[in-house]
Each structure stands twice: as structure tokens, then as C-alpha cells.
Amino acid sequence: MPAILGFIGRRCLATLPVLAGAVVFTFVVMRLLPADPAAFLASGPGMGQAEIEAIRVSMGLDRSIPEQLAIYAGDVLRGDLGRSYTTGEAVVDDLAARLPASLELTVTAFLLAILVALPLGVLAATRPGSVIDHLCRAIAAAGTSLPTFVVGLLLIHVFYSELGWAPEPVGRMDVMLIPPPVVTGSLVIDALLAGDMEVLGSVLGRMVLPCLTMTAFAVAPLARITRGAMIQVLSADFVTAARAAGLPGRMVLTRALRNAAVPVVTTLGMVFSYMLGANVLVEKVFAWPGIGSYALDALMNADYAPVQGFVLLVAIAFTLVNLAIDLLYGLIDPRVGRIG
Numbered sequence: 001m002p003a004i005l006g007f008i009g010r011r012c013l014a015t016l017p018v019l020a021g022a023v024v025f026t027f028v029v030m031r032l033l034p035a036d037p038a039a040f041l042a043s044g045p046g047m048g049q050a051e052i053e054a055i056r057v058s059m060g061l062d063r064s065i066p067e068q069l070a071i072y073a074g075d076v077l078r079g080d081l082g083r084s085y086t087t088g089e090a091v092v093d094d095l096a097a098r099l100p101a102s103l104e105l106t107v108t109a110f111l112l113a114i115l116v117a118l119p120l121g122v123l124a125a126t127r128p129g130s131v132i133d134h135l136c137r138a139i140a141a142a143g144t145s146l147p148t149f150v151v152g153l154l155l156i157h158v159f160y161s162e163l164g165w166a167p168e169p170v171g172r173m174d175v176m177l178i179p180p181p182v183v184t185g186s187l188v189i190d191a192l193l194a195g196d197m198e199v200l201g202s203v204l205g206r207m208v209l210p211c212l213t214m215t216a217f218a219v220a221p222l223a224r225i226t227r228g229a230m231i232q233v234l235s236a237d238f239v240t241a242a243r244a245a246g247l248p249g250r251m252v253l254t255r256a257l258r259n260a261a262v263p264v265v266t267t268l269g270m271v272f273s274y275m276l277g278a279n280v281l282v283e284k285v286f287a288w289p290g291i292g293s294y295a296l297d298a299l300m301n302a303d304y305a306p307v308q309g310f311v312l313l314v315a316i317a318f319t320l321v322n323l324a325i326d327l328l329y330g331l332i333d334p335r336v337g338r339i340g
Contacts, residue, residue, distance in 0.1 A: 015319035022315035082305030100185025102290030113218035121226025143220025229260035
């Protein structure tokens with residue numbers, strides 16, 4: 001236990017430079033954009049150069065870049081991510097209100113991808129050259145070549161516009177329904193807790209197309225890595241020896257899965273982290289009120305604070321996922337030697 005706690009402590013300390021780099025990088029990039037937030041806010045009638053300068057002073061944009069960075073870093077350490085000029089609310093409150101919607105979509109798509117990709121990759125590795133193997137490679141190629149927003153638009157065209165099977169791709173539920181009492185922020189869980197099956201059906205119906213869009217992206221790398229790792233392990237000497245010794249095929253496959261788990265777990269962590277940040281376009285296509293569409297709207301309106309808060313939140317999620325992966329390495333394969 002002391003060794004594990006020490007390992008966790010060292011890994012947490014190692015994430016601090018990553019988070020600091022994310023803060024500095026986002027701040028600098030946002031300041032390099034040609035858009036002027038003061039000019040955007042002063043775009044109403046009767047606003048002139050004097051009003052723009054007054055807004056710049058109130059926003060602190062008249063200070064030097066190092067001064068602005070120091071102020072912003074101090075605010076972040078206090079948990080203050082600023083205020084969105086688009087919504088008029090604190091960025092922390094906006095992200096907290098929209099994060100459950102993004103997690104609801106991302107986690108569901110991620111679980112669906114695991115249920116499809118891992119068995120598909122294992123079956124393709126155990127049956128090389130079969131129809132399943134060719135299907136796995138075709139899915140991997142299609143998933144990596146098609147952008148997610150193209151898949152989303154194609155699904156909307158086919159299942160909503162042409163066939164009429166899917167509900168309108170706008171929002172998380174029918175606007176005519178009353179949302180359940182907020183408990184977790186997840187409409188699926190809150191509808192279940194409230195016993196509101198009508199809301200639950202509406203929510204699940206609107207989740208189908210965006211979840212399929214994100215699942216299509218995630219299945220490709222997971223299936224490809226699972227297939228490659230399993231092929232490599234199944235050709236190893238210890239597998240050949242186990243088969244020669246007469247061990248049951250299921251036992252041999254179980255041991256092979258354990259040895260192939262390290263690259264698969266690594267890919268799982270990378271895919272989940274990328275999905276949380278890359279769902280920006282998916283949320284925009286389906287008008288999903290998550291943190292991705294929130295950050296994109298803010299970026300289009302030259303609203304710095306929400307974009308910086310979004311990037312920082314994704315960076316925190318990425319470091320937490322990496323920490324979880326490192327802990328799993330020690331449980332899956334003690335030879336990795338990361339804990340001890």
C-alpha cells in the first residue's frame with residue numbers, strides 16, 4: 001500500500017507541468033487570434049472606439065501579455081475560470097451544467113465501442129483471413145478515413161431525412177416534455193430516478209445517432225489494436241507450448257488476452273480522452289448542449305474564458321485517464337514494474 005500511494009503521488013506531481021503547459025498554451029493561442037473580444041462586445045449601436053477601449057480596460061486586455069497570464073494563472077489556482085461574455089455566467093458554472101451531457105454521450109459511445117471492437121478484434125485475430133478478419137480491417141480503414149462530422153451528417157440524412165426513423169437531431173429531449181428533477185445532470189439517470197419513461201424514451205432516441213457517430217470513430221483504433229496485439233501474442237512461444245501441452249483452447253485464449261491487454265488498455269485510455277475533446281463537432285452537428293458545443297460557440301464569438309476553461313478541463317481529464325492507465329498496468333502485467 002505505501003508503494004502504491006507513493007506511485008500515485010509521484011504521478012500526480014508529474015501531471016502538474018502538463019496542466020501548467022495547457023494553461024499557458026491555451027492562453028497564448030487565444031491571445032494570438034485576430035478576433036478582438038472587446039470589439040465584439042461593443043458591436044451594438046452607438047459604440048465607438050472610446051467604448052471599445054473602455055471594455056478592453058475592464059477586461060484587462062490593455063495590460064501586457066505576461067501580466068494577463070499571471071492574472072489568469074492566479075485565477076485558475078483559485079478555481080476561477082472567468083466569466084463568459086456570451087452567456088453572462090461563470091465559466092465554472094457553465095462547464096458544470098454542460099459536462100453531464102458530454103459525459104452521457106461520450107461514456108455511452110465508448111462502452112458501445114468496447115462491446116463491438118474488442119470481440120471483433122479477438123475474433124479477427126483467431127480467424128486470420130476469414131470474413132470476420134476482412135470485416136475488421138474494413139471497419140478500421142473506414143473509421144480512420146471518414147471524419148466524425150461526415151458520419152454524423154450521413155446518419156442524419158439517412159435515418160432522419162430519408163427514412164424518418166430517428167427523431168429530429170436537436171437537443172437531448174423533446175422540447176414539449178418537462179425535464180426530470182436534476183439529481184446527477186444525466187437525463188438518462190435522472191429520468192430513471194424519477195420513473196419518467198416518456199422522457200427516458202425521448203432522451204434515448206436522441207442519443208442513438210450521435211452515439212453511433214462517436215462509436216464509429218472509436219471502434220476503428222480499438223479493433224485494429226486488439227487484432228494486432230492478439231495476433232502477436234497468439235504467435236508467441238508460450239502459446240505454442242500451451243497448445244502443445246494440451247491446454248483447453250479457452251484457457252489459452254484467456255492467457256493470451258491477459259498478455260495483449262497492455263496495448264489495448266493504452267488505446268482505450270487514448271481513445272476516451274480524445275473522444276471527450278473531439279466531440280466538439282459531433283455536439284455541434286446534433287445541437288447537443290455539451291461542453292464541446294459550448295466551447296465552439298465561445299470561440300466563434302471571441303469569448304476567451306470558456307475556451308480556456310474547456311481546454312483545461314479536457315487536460316485534467318486526460319491526465320486522470322493516464323493515471324488510471326498507469327495503475328492498471330501494474331495490475332495487468334507486473335513485469336511493467338511501474339508500481340513497487
